[in-house]
Amino acid sequence: MLGSSGAVGQELLRLLEERSFPIRELRLLASQRSAGTSQVWKGSMCKVEEVSEASFQDVDIVLASAGGSVSRKWREVIHSAGALMIDNSSAFRMDVDVPLVVPEVNPQAAFKHQGLIANPNCTTILLSLVLGPLAKCVPIKRVIVSTYQSASGAGARAMEELKKHSQEVLNGALPKSEVLPYSLAFNLFLHNSPLQANGYCEEEMKMVNETRKIMDLPNLRFTATCVRVPILRAHSESVNIEFEKSFPVEEARQVLSNSPGLKLIENFETNRFPMPCDVNGRDQVAIGRIRQDISDKNSLELWLCGDQIRKGAALNAIQIAELLVPKL
Numbered sequence: 001m002l003g004s005s006g007a008v009g010q011e012l013l014r015l016l017e018e019r020s021f022p023i024r025e026l027r028l029l030a031s032q033r034s035a036g037t038s039q040v041w042k043g044s045m046c047k048v049e050e051v052s053e054a055s056f057q058d059v060d061i062v063l064a065s066a067g068g069s070v071s072r073k074w075r076e077v078i079h080s081a082g083a084l085m086i087d088n089s090s091a092f093r094m095d096v097d098v099p100l101v102v103p104e105v106n107p108q109a110a111f112k113h114q115g116l117i118a119n120p121n122c123t124t125i126l127l128s129l130v131l132g133p134l135a136k137c138v139p140i141k142r143v144i145v146s147t148y149q150s151a152s153g154a155g156a157r158a159m160e161e162l163k164k165h166s167q168e169v170l171n172g173a174l175p176k177s178e179v180l181p182y183s184l185a186f187n188l189f190l191h192n193s194p195l196q197a198n199g200y201c202e203e204e205m206k207m208v209n210e211t212r213k214i215m216d217l218p219n220l221r222f223t224a225t226c227v228r229v230p231i232l233r234a235h236s237e238s239v240n241i242e243f244e245k246s247f248p249v250e251e252a253r254q255v256l257s258n259s260p261g262l263k264l265i266e267n268f269e270t271n272r273f274p275m276p277c278d279v280n281g282r283d284q285v286a287i288g289r290i291r292q293d294i295s296d297k298n299s300l301e302l303w304l305c306g307d308q309i310r311k312g313a314a315l316n317a318i319q320i321a322e323l324l325v326p327k328l
């Protein structure tokens, strides 16, 4: 595991144990910073090693979550060692020879790998669990999404910063940001990824391009606005989907209620719909408030919340590995 000390790495460790993933030997790899520290795996302490060329010898699968530049640096070494790399970074997601896989939506893509499979962007994974089953019933014309993304999406240090800043604000102090560009405590801001020439940020364009690739809909009309909110963990999304023809709400609700990875939380009488706290540490993505768009007869509105470190990253990566383990 490359990046074992990070937010995604820690979740990968928990999930490998929880799902009894078949492992003969587990290697925990990180940078010099965490080398020599230990992490608990199945009740025993495991030493974290600094990644080196020798790290990948006799390895079957590398779960990488150490960022794009680290994945780029080690790709060839991992490939030469004959290991399959499942990469959480965005480095290779749009490469034509690299499958981008959400096991509930396009599992068949995983089997076409050439030694590397990319795990999609977290908000994209959560959304595709909804778009995939709906598109099988009625073709989708256009998607408009706004995201409400937690601090954990920016890694373990961003979570610590939000906790620290919240305490500081409550104590009347002015927090100083070191990890995120602005303080998230009692605040929100548009996603901090680099802006593109078209005025969209990188995170928004990842959603556009990756959704098209996963769904195999290269011309899908898609627009996104991504926002960071002062939530520690779990992302939320407000989603508007326009279909080729009308999709009755009750039918869509039935489809989504019976789709893998989703859980309906919906009580219109009590105004109770998914909240980030419903999904913290949970595998399923919560959906609700499925309703007819009053401004367009062929569109539906819905709301979702999902633990993006889990289903949006670690769980999805392990599910990909589980698809392939029998073939390794």
Ligand SMILES: NC(=O)c1ccc[n+]([C@@H]2O[C@H](COP(=O)([O-])OP(=O)(O)OC[C@H]3O[C@@H](n4cnc5c(N)ncnc54)[C@H](OP(=O)(O)O)[C@@H]3O)[C@@H](O)[C@H]2O)c1
Pocket: 002, 003, 004, 005, 006, 007, 008, 009, 029, 030, 031, 032, 033, 034, 035, 051, 065, 066, 067, 068, 070, 088, 089, 090, 120, 121, 122, 152, 153, 154, 155, 156, 157, 308, 309, 312, 313
């Ligand atoms: N957080 C999420 O919700 C999420 C969701 C989907 C995808 N991702 C992607 O997953 C990746 C990791 O995200 P994260 O949130 O887990 O980040 P993180 O909490 O900052 O952890 C980064 C990990 O990478 C290791 N690392 C950093 N530089 C390294 C180097 N030069 N060599 C070896 N290891 C190095 C770190 O080790 P040290 O402890 O030694 O620094 C740490 O284990 C990123 O590409 C991110 O975009 C994250």
